[in-house]
């Protein structure tokens with residue numbers, strides 16, 4: 001709206017000057033030029049002040065993402081590597097054949113939303129608050145089964161409208177495992193290899209699906225590693241892939257099962273998130289204290305971390321809520 005006013009103002013100057021100078025050709029030429037220049041300056045000023053779909057506001061920072069994943073995301077060496085490669089490869093590809101589709105899986109509080117935030121922060125200057133980043137939470141945005149047909153058309157219009165506005169749009173779907181299969185199916189065309197759909201190309205867009213599906217199987221692999229005395233960091237994507245396919249491909253409750261997303265290979269990367277241990281909770285706690293502007297205190301964080309619930313009951317290795325709720329808990333201990 002403001003851009004329109006600024007440009008209109010430029011044209012107003014232009015037109016009134018043309019009228020005033022109708023009988024003076026030399027100065028008219030000059031004023032016309034000035035009017036066009038003003039409109040262009042107005043547009044530039046708008047783009048400078050307000051978020052636009054251009055390289056000032058939307059630019060991928062590969063090193064920034066690498067550093068953020070390395071320094072801020074704890075205990076997720078597998079996810080970190082896959083995400084860095086997937087996002088960098090996609091963003092550096094000038095001519096992708098389809099949008100990037102990531103499906104993040106794992107136990108609660110292990111960093112799936114957090115990673116989406118880190119990706120957004122390294123593509124959009126405004127991060128998660130960018131008007132080109134859209135987040136949907138199944139239970140909050142699509143709660144009523146009876147409204148499913150409405151949700152479908154709203155969701156399709158929303159995606160189409162936003163990608164038309166900015167091809168480099170990002171859509172995050174949280175609680176994917178609770179999403180109605182019909183809704184997942186309705187977004188399928190946008191994830192596919194089409195050059196364009198009704199004149200809109202979706203190939204620059206990014207879709208991120210988050211779910212807890214697979215969390216138990218991933219935990220079992222991590223537990224087996226621990227029991228075998230193997231270093232967690234030795235764990236590779238290959239070790240976790242069977243766990244992922246077991247839960248995602250064969251679990252009728254995971255939602256994804258019902259859809260052709262998998263059959264048609266529309267998901268580019270399934271990314272496993274490992275359950276977090278005490279030491280990771282400690283790192284989260286120290287980072288959280290620093291983020292709150294407090295001097296990180298090992299004793300305080302240790303006290304908080306020890307009071308959390310760990311599982312399985314006998315071994316007590318993994319934090320039941322990962323690093324979630326730590327922010328609030330620390331307030332109690334400081």
Ligand SMILES: Nc1ncnc2c1ncn2[C@@H]1O[C@H](COP(=O)(O)OP(=O)(O)OP(=O)(O)O)[C@@H](O)[C@H]1O
Pocket residue numbers: 072073074075076106107108109110111112113114115210211212276284322323324325
């Ligand atoms: N691996 C991690 N490294 C650093 N901080 C983390 C990590 N996991 C979680 N956190 C912290 O905990 C908060 C909550 O985690 P997040 O929302 O990303 O979990 P989630 O995996 O998306 O959980 P859920 O499945 O319940 O939605 C994050 O904002 C972040 O501060």
